[in-house]
Structure formats: structure tokens, C-alpha cells
Amino acid sequence: MRIAASLLLPLLLTVQSMGFTFPPREKIRFEGHVSCPAVSTAGGRVFLRLSIATRDHHRPERRPVNLCVVLDRSGSMSEESKMNYARAALVALIDQLKRDDIFSLVIYDDVVEVVRAAARVGSEKERIRNLVEDINPRGWTNLGGGMIEGFRQVEKNSCKEYVNRVILLSDGLANQGITDPYRLQNIARKQRNHSISLSTIGVGLDYNENLMVGLSEHGGGNYYFLESSRNLATVLRKEFDRLSDVMAQNVVIELDLGRGVTLLDAIGYNHHADGRSAQIAVGDLYGEDTREIILELEVPPGAGSLTIAKGRLVAAASSEGGDLGSFASGIKYEADAAAVDRQRDLEEQAKADVAVSTRNVLKAMEMLDKGDKEEASRTLAGANEMLLASPAAAASGVAGSAIRDQVARIKGYDETLRSDDKDGRRAKKSIQYENYQQQKQK
Numbered sequence: 001m002r003i004a005a006s007l008l009l010p011l012l013l014t015v016q017s018m019g020f021t022f023p024p025r026e027k028i029r030f031e032g033h034v035s036c037p038a039v040s041t042a043g044g045r046v047f048l049r050l051s052i053a054t055r056d057h058h059r060p061e062r063r064p065v066n067l068c069v070v071l072d073r074s075g076s077m078s079e080e081s082k083m084n085y086a087r088a089a090l091v092a093l094i095d096q097l098k099r100d101d102i103f104s105l106v107i108y109d110d111v112v113e114v115v116r117a118a119a120r121v122g123s124e125k126e127r128i129r130n131l132v133e134d135i136n137p138r139g140w141t142n143l144g145g146g147m148i149e150g151f152r153q154v155e156k157n158s159c160k161e162y163v164n165r166v167i168l169l170s171d172g173l174a175n176q177g178i179t180d181p182y183r184l185q186n187i188a189r190k191q192r193n194h195s196i197s198l199s200t201i202g203v204g205l206d207y208n209e210n211l212m213v214g215l216s217e218h219g220g221g222n223y224y225f226l227e228s229s230r231n232l233a234t235v236l237r238k239e240f241d242r243l244s245d246v247m248a249q250n251v252v253i254e255l256d257l258g259r260g261v262t263l264l265d266a267i268g269y270n271h272h273a274d275g276r277s278a279q280i281a282v283g284d285l286y287g288e289d290t291r292e293i294i295l296e297l298e299v300p301p302g303a304g305s306l307t308i309a310k311g312r313l314v315a316a317a318s319s320e321g322g323d324l325g326s327f328a329s330g331i332k333y334e335a336d337a338a339a340v341d342r343q344r345d346l347e348e349q350a351k352a353d354v355a356v357s358t359r360n361v362l363k364a365m366e367m368l369d370k371g372d373k374e375e376a377s378r379t380l381a382g383a384n385e386m387l388l389a390s391p392a393a394a395a396s397g398v399a400g401s402a403i404r405d406q407v408a409r410i411k412g413y414d415e416t417l418r419s420d421d422k423d424g425r426r427a428k429k430s431i432q433y434e435n436y437q438q439q440k441q442k
Contacts, residue, residue: 109139
């Protein structure tokens, strides 16, 4: 059973966008879909898919940005012409800025240096380009110090009229200053609460991908992996295009869980549960964006019907206001197991099972971190066995295709793992990045 609340007007005239039907003035749609509307009277596991879709908001002029780029200039950036590519990518980014944009540039090795303090670009593009050309690699990697200074620069002018973001680039391990991932992630999370988001770019095979993913997750931005620095300009362009199309900043799902319902996981998303309330951090939303978040819920024994969750989509800053939509989803209890199975939505079941498999891929990556490639391979094989045992695996149409596609994808991960006959760094980063993109639909 599903109740979806529209954000603005009733359905009068419709247009299609990203697979959703939008009323003519509706910009964001937020819905909840259960994998099976029936549950055994003994209770059990339920998957609830939260879907968010936005349409293009057709701004005649993009919102100005308050942007700080934090660039690793440690000695390893001299390898494979990384710094040359970084300088060229920065110059291309500067060319995209407008007079009213606020731009700052921080570089770090052992020492953190503010190359350009936060200020409007105005007529200074040529001067900023010259500053970039003077950057050369040296020293160690005080990543934490660089990130903190980047936040400090953006915070000087942080306001809701601007899109406030730090872009952090690194090619190595944080080995100076604050190096504890939890402390660094906590700093990023606190800044997100001030509507300052953080995106991270890892270059090469020597950086800590767990740290960079975690920082982007807690910072509400995006994560990118580049094995070669040749593609830095493309990635910075992609990030700036996203930044220019932000519809809502620091978006959070606020959940009210039904009586006796427990949130076990929001697969791939940071979340916090306290009794019957829970919050799921979504990050920033962009025009023509889609997000699908699979919640794993434990439903108590019962009879009759039960609203398992109600939720609101809220934002710290948004062109559509702070409250972006709501949903309520429920189930009914059935004593007959066959009746439960007959009501199962196989497309929703397939999406849930694919999401669970992405979580198992991350478990395989944890095995790689421990140096156990064989156990990582076995974990990937186990993920595929679970997919093939799904009620949706033999289904025709979209449901069966989704399962088969994910089985093929995970087999490809295993082949990548086995073909990396060195230290597994390339396999780990590429598999983890593709899995991240799948979880976030990025």
C-alpha cells in the first residue's frame, strides 16, 4: 500500500521527466514503494524504496558559486605530469567563472597555503590564471589542513544565495596534520550543516579511497576516481556543471517509523536512527536528478494493516523552499505465505536485491583492504548466488533484466580483481568507484 504526496499542484497536465510523471509546476517528486505490500503475521524483513526525481528548473541565469579548490601539491604530483594536468584543469575551470562568483584556491603539502583568498572573480581571471601557473609540487600531504582551510575560505561568504562548495583533490595518503578519517569526516559533516558541501577527487593509485569516499559522503558532495590525471579537466567540468545546477542543498529525509518498525539500513547512505525517528543524508540535489534509496526494515508481528514509515524531504537551502515533499507507505498482514508471495512486486524486489548486492560488493572491498583477495572473490561469488536466488531472477521484463545485469556486473568485478596481479589497488579503486556510482545513480 502506498500514499504519495505531491509537492505543489494536483495533476492537471503532465510531462514526462526521468521516468516520473510531473504536474506542470511540480519540480521535485518524492515517493515510497514497498517491495511487497503484504507481510506475514509473524513479521519480517521489508524493503522500502524511496525515490526522488527532479526536473530541469530552467534557470535563465545560474546561481553564483562560492567555490574553493583545495589542490594537493605534494611531491608525488610531479609524477606522470599530474601537476601539469591539474594546472590546465584549473585554468579551464577559471574560464567558466563569472564576475559575481566567489573563488578561492588553497594548496597543501606539509604547509597549507592560500594562493587566492575568497573574493569575487570580478576582472581578475588573468591574475588567477597566473597564480595557478606558479604552483609546483613539493613535500608531504597535509590533506586535513588543506580541507579545513578550504572550508574556512568558503565560510567567509557562505549564504543561501550562493552554492557553497569545496573541491578537494589528492593523489596520496594523508600523512601530516589530522589524518584520522573519523575526525576529518566529522569536520565535513559539520560544514554540510552550514550548507557548505565537499566533493573529492582521487588521482592515481596511491590515495586512500575509503577516506575520499567518506569525506564526500559526509560532506554531501560527489566523489571521483581518476587513474590518470589526463581526465582532470573533464571531471572538473562535470563537477562545475553539477554545481551550476544545484536545486537544493543539504537535503535530508526525515523518517517517522511505524510502531515496532526498525530501520536496519539505508543502503549506501549515511543515516541515523533514534527510536522511531531517523534521518538519511541525501546531499545536494541537481536539476534532472534521480535518487533511489533502499531502506531495509524489520516489521513486527501483527494483524490488519500498519503504516511502516512516513517521511519528509527537507533542505537547508532550496529554490523550492525547505519542505520538498512527503510520503507514507504501509503494509497489510497475511497469515497465508502464498498470499504474501502473490502480492510481491518483482520489479521492486529486483531493485532491493540489487541494492543488497552493492552492499556485499563493499564487504568484498573490505576483504581487499585486509589483503585477502581470495575472500574478496568468494564474497563477490556469494553476492551473485543471492541474486540468482531472488524471486525476481526468473522474471521476464525489467525485473529479470535488472538481476541479470547485476550478476554480469559482479562477474566483471571478479575478473577485474583476478586480472590485477600486483597489489590490488587498481581493482579496489575501480570496483569501489563503479559500485559507488551505482548506489548514488551518478
